[in-house]
Amino acid sequence: MKLRYLLCLVLLMPLAACTVQVGGDRGRWVETPHYRYAPPPRVEWRWDPDLDVYVVLGWPHLYYRDRLYYRWHGDAWHWSERPDGPWARGHKNVPPRLNKKYGKPRRGHGTGGGY
Template sequence: MTAFARITLLSLVLGLSACAVHRPPPAPTGPTIPPSGPSTQPSTRPSGPVTPPPKPLPTKSPTFAPPPGAASHWDGKMQVYVLDDQPDTFYRQRTYYRWSNGWSRSISPNGPWEDTDVQGVPPGLSKQYAQ
């Protein structure tokens, strides 16, 4: 054998022998200390039915874009955005809708407002504010 092969073989044997000689540390033999805190004993009474928490309502529509530059949230029941700063004002598809003893619509949240009937508003709004 060449000197290089002998050194390589010797290095492998010594390296692997270190793995065979190493022992794991001994397990602790002292008394075990119970965890502090309240006891978690099972109850003898069955608990009532578990109700899941309500689903959070989405703040954005998956289909319609929110109104530009206005604070709003999506109302899934009415299928429109509700403007947070203007009461009874809604937005959907580049049109604002306002309820004030009747429906009106505009392309701006500040007007000018054009009167319309129930057919001129999204169906969810007409159901919510049925006359």
Template sequence: MHTIARITVLTLALGLSACAVQRPEPTTSLPPIPPSQPGPTPSTSPTPGKSIPAKPAKPVPRTSASFAPPPGGNSHWDQKLGVYVLDDQTNTFYRQRTYYRWNNGWSRAVSPNGPWEDTNIHGVPPGLGKKFGQ
């Protein structure tokens, strides 16, 4: 038992002595920071002859994080309307396995080719009802 204790104490002593023997690395002196001076206040109005570049438009998301796109059709997600807009069919939309079509009134179907059944503003997603209110 004494042998194990002696080995442990010696190991700890050697390990700790290695920390005490190391010298710190020399630090390089950095140049002093110049004192800050108040500068001229920037103008918020554009200078004549100089145009302010326009911010690039954000790319339109092609898909929704919450709703799956329509199967087999070219479409893009419209955030304001909250539906997919079919690119190849005018005023035809898709959300949650249902197609919606505006043609002087609302109709809906489970296929983009119909058969279409008439519905009212309460049978379409809220964004569509706001845009094409009846």
């Protein structure tokens, strides 16, 4: 009898490793890996494992990771705590893989100013 329970447990264990999530991929059920960062609130998104960030859908060049939005605009990085701004100019901890995609910010771009 104990062997039967052990066999059932062994057969069910792989199923516990998968998660299914809705909402981030336009309302369809998708199987998702365990992300290191929480997804952005109140926007549609998809995870980009190559860039190691969330891509915000419907907003050009807008990304999210670890409670900050990043936007590439006018050959410079801008960051904000909200997807609609206000935006601060600068490269406040832009994720390395994302920074590589667009290149390094130009010289002389500080953290001040708006957008």
